[in-house]
Amino acid sequence: MPQARKLADALVPFVFEGAAVRGALVSLDACGRDILACHPYPPALRRVLAELLAAAALLASTLKFRGSLIVQLQAKGPVRLLVVECDATLALRATAQWGGDATTLPADADLATLAGAPADARLAITLDPKDGGPLYQGIVGLEAASIATLIEHYLTTSEQIDSRLVLASAAHGVRGLLVQRLPDAGPAGGDAWERIAATTGTLGSDDLQGAGDAAGLLSAHFPEHDIRLFDPRPLRFACGCSEERIVGALRLLGRGEVESILAEQGMVGVTCEFCNRHYTFVASDARALFEREAADGGVTDAAPAGDVR
Numbered sequence: 001m002p003q004a005r006k007l008a009d010a011l012v013p014f015v016f017e018g019a020a021v022r023g024a025l026v027s028l029d030a031c032g033r034d035i036l037a038c039h040p041y042p043p044a045l046r047r048v049l050a051e052l053l054a055a056a057a058l059l060a061s062t063l064k065f066r067g068s069l070i071v072q073l074q075a076k077g078p079v080r081l082l083v084v085e086c087d088a089t090l091a092l093r094a095t096a097q098w099g100g101d102a103t104t105l106p107a108d109a110d111l112a113t114l115a116g117a118p119a120d121a122r123l124a125i126t127l128d129p130k131d132g133g134p135l136y137q138g139i140v141g142l143e144a145a146s147i148a149t150l151i152e153h154y155l156t157t158s159e160q161i162d163s164r165l166v167l168a169s170a171a172h173g174v175r176g177l178l179v180q181r182l183p184d185a186g187p188a189g190g191d192a193w194e195r196i197a198a199t200t201g202t203l204g205s206d207d208l209q210g211a212g213d214a215a216g217l218l219s220a221h222f223p224e225h226d227i228r229l230f231d232p233r234p235l236r237f238a239c240g241c242s243e244e245r246i247v248g249a250l251r252l253l254g255r256g257e258v259e260s261i262l263a264e265q266g267m268v269g270v271t272c273e274f275c276n277r278h279y280t281f282v283a284s285d286a287r288a289l290f291e292r293e294a295a296d297g298g299v300t301d302a303a304p305a306g307d308v309r
Helices: 030-036 043-060 100-104 111-115 147-157 187-202 205-210 214-221 243-253 255-265 283-296
Strands: 010-016 021-028 068-074 079-087 091-098 122-128 136-140 163-170 173-181 227-229 267-272 278-282 306-308
Touching: 010 214, 021 043, 021 187, 021 214, 030 043, 030 091, 030 173, 043 068, 043 079, 043 091, 043 111, 043 147, 043 163, 043 173, 079 111, 136 147, 147 163, 163 187, 163 205, 173 187, 173 205, 205 214, 214 227, 243 255, 243 267, 243 278, 243 283, 255 267, 255 283, 267 283, 278 283
Parallel strands: none
Antiparallel strands: 010 021, 010 227, 021 173, 068 079, 068 122, 079 091, 122 136, 163 173, 267 278, 267 306
């Protein structure tokens, strides 16, 4: 019997003993609500972002390096840009840009509908090691209706890992279950995998959202298997913006552009597109950045995506 692991802003890894199958169960509650509260997302976009946050956390939990996993949509439909990022510590953030037509879509509109015409949309999953290692990017087709099916297809075709993913969003949070057949499972593990995959595919929103803990959910739906649960890993909302990085972005923008903004606005304001935090530089402080740059002899790290004005 698996040991109870409470589901609240946590990811619980597990393995099916003797079946060469691994998995993870994730629940985003307050963490997910905090991320989504940064912007007034339309209902359909809010739900899609929540599901992508859960999927990103599940995928990032399998990373073998201390980097980040980034899911990015560029499109010309109701949603023009969508970015979800999760690092190896399960720190999450997200942002999106949308047009007025996104507010008129039904709450159950899928990602493909938000993206618009497939020819003008591109969904990419990027693995960024952050340690000088090679960056890897896979392109995900938008033909499938559900995010879970999109991610399954990506894992099967790009990573060559048989996977089953279930996502369930609700007003209070989102939950996800991922199971994967280990690459070295061998022919003998095929039958066990087929049974586990089939059972996973039958799970619905009520099954995931109604479970009080990981042990209860897994025991109820996989009673014939010996499942070993590992310690829960906490999820958190963490944005990488800082005044130091904003300073770096302004220096990259250049003295001329900053002077142009000062002439028009009398100050320079930068808003982080992820957490919506606003940084303000009065004229004297903005000009001093370039004086310090000359003294420092270089340019600091650039900031994350932000609106400069």
